[in-house]
Amino acid sequence: MKIDTDIFYFINGLSGKIPVIDELFKGIANDYFLMITCCLVMVFLWFGTTDLQKRAKIHIAVVNAVIAVGMANASVALSDFLYFRIRPFNALPAGSVNLLYYQPTDSSFPSNFAAVLFAIAFALLFINRKFGLIFFFIALLGGFARIYVGIHYPLDIVGGAAYGLFACYLAYGITYILKPVIAYLLRVLHNILLA
Amino acid sequence: MYLDLFLKYCLAVFVAASGVVQLAAEHNKLNGVLFFRNKIWTYLFACVTVIPSLYYFFSWNERNATGVVEGAQQAGLFVVSLAAAILVTLLLSSLLNYRRFPDKKDPGTGIEALKSATLIQALRRHYGAPSED
Numbered sequence: 324m325k326i327d328t329d330i331f332y333f334i335n336g337l338s339g340k341i342p343v344i345d346e347l348f349k350g351i352a353n354d355y356f357l358m359i360t361c362c363l364v365m366v367f368l369w370f371g372t373t374d375l376q377k378r379a380k381i382h383i384a385v386v387n388a389v390i391a392v393g394m395a396n397a398s399v400a401l402s403d404f405l406y407f408r409i410r411p412f413n414a415l416p417a418g419s420v421n422l423l424y425y426q427p428t429d430s431s432f433p434s435n436f437a438a439v440l441f442a443i444a445f446a447l448l449f450i451n452r453k454f455g456l457i458f459f460f461i462a463l464l465g466g467f468a469r470i471y472v473g474i475h476y477p478l479d480i481v482g483g484a485a486y487g488l489f490a491c492y493l494a495y496g497i498t499y500i501l502k503p504v505i506a507y508l509l510r511v512l513h514n515i516l517l518a
Numbered sequence: 519m520y521l522d523l524f525l526k527y528c529l530a531v532f533v534a535a536s537g538v539v540q541l542a543a544e545h546n547k548l549n550g551v552l553f554f555r556n557k558i559w560t561y562l563f564a565c566v567t568v569i570p571s572l573y574y575f576f577s578w579n580e581r582n583a584t585g586v587v588e589g590a591q592q593a594g595l596f597v598v599s600l601a602a603a604i605l606v607t608l609l610l611s612s613l614l615n616y617r618r619f620p621d622k623k624d625p626g627t628g629i630e631a632l633k634s635a636t637l638i639q640a641l642r643r644h645y646g647a648p649s650e651d
Contacts, residue, residue: 350576354592359531359575362596363538363568370551370629371542378629396589425584435589513628516640517604 327478331411332419334470334477339421349423352468354436357461361443368454369518377451382518384450386505387494391442394490394497399435402486408432412473423472434475437466437483438490445491462487523586528599530571535603537567543632550619550632550640551611612636 338345350356365385372378408431412420429435440462448455466480498505512518541564543551554560587595615636624643625631631640 349579353576353579354589355527355575355578355587356572358592359534359596360572362600363534363572366535366538366600367542367545369542370539370548371545373546375630392593396593425579439589516627516629516631516637518628 324478327476328411328415330477331415331470334467335411335421335473338423338471338473345423348468348471351465352424352436352472352474357440357465358436361440361458361461364454364458365443380450381454382509383498383505384447386509387450387491387498388443388446390497391446391487391491391494392439394493395438395442395487396435398486398490398493399433399438399483402433403430406430406432408476408479410474411476420473422474424474427474431475432479433482433486434466434469434479435483436469437462437475437480438486440465441484441487442490442494443487445488446494449491449495520586523582524591524595526574527587527592528595528602530574531596531599532603532606533567534571535600536607537564537571539604539607540564541568546629546633548629548632550615550634550636551607553607553611553614555618608637612638 338348365388368381369385372381410427410431412422412426440458444455444458444462447458462484466475466483469475469480470477509518539551540553540560542548544557544560544564552560553563616639619635619639621634622643625633625635625640627644631644635643
């Protein structure tokens with residue numbers, strides 16, 4: 324798709340000009356920083372929410388987010404098995420891509436990174452709009468950074484977001500079906516003072 | 519090499535999670551979980567644990583260019599490290615705050631109980647074991 328490549332060139336073309344910004348996006352785009360930050364924020368919300376009713380909702384949202392992350396990973400793995408898109412630094416003419424990252428070998432579409440971050444964002448957005456929007460912004464920033472460093476097309480990120488949304492709905496379905504089991508687990512955690 | 523990386527990953531998550539739990543405990547007034555009575559010390563502890571750990575992950579690819587810890591491994595290691603951080607925090611705070619909560623009333627169940635008792639005190643008081651607090 325030409326528009327996909329054009330947007331990729333526009334965003335990736337911003338890199339390589341200001342080293343500090345490049346370093347910033349390299350850090351944001353890596354597989355660890357944003358994921359772990361999001362998980363730690365969920366830990367904070369789990370223990371730190373003061374309002375009892377809100378906390379009960381947050382606990383369910385966090386459980387949904389964890390299931391959604393699993394679903395997102397599984398659906399992306401299945402997709403990679405069925406369809407393989409070559410990464411932009413391999414598909415586009417040599418020298419036209421500013422690659423600031425190592426060269427991943429898996430499929431470019433969909434972005435697993437985006438799928439996981441958007442799955443967390445959607446899971447929280449359905450329960451708590453404020454935190455959901457914060458996570459949504461983090462996911463957008465992460466997606467932008469992956470294009471900036473040259474390892475994803477914009478459509479990969481959009482696809483990842485769609486997979487994240489799909490995973491979130493799946494997670495809600497699973498939570499609904501397993502409601503008694505999840506309620507039991509939360510009750511056990513409550514009894515040992517962890518929920 | 520992998521084992522070394524996994525250990526570093528776990529350690530960084532453990533340290534960061536310990537700081538986040540302290541921060542959350544201070545925010546929610548879970549006095550039985552806190553390591554320090556002074557909130558400035560708690561915030562300082564959170565800063566010196568969370569910020570360097572997050573920076574460690576931020577700059578991960580500078581040290582390990584190809585990442586190495588994959589998605590599923592990352593999830594498993596994170597859960598183990600988080601569980602260890604919570605367990606160590608609750609046990610250590612139970613020791614540090616052993617004499618802080620003389621009131622022997624049942625503090626109830628759930629996280630709220632940790633506002634007026636340590637984990638061990640709350641479990642013993644609630645589940646009726648002979649109290650030696």
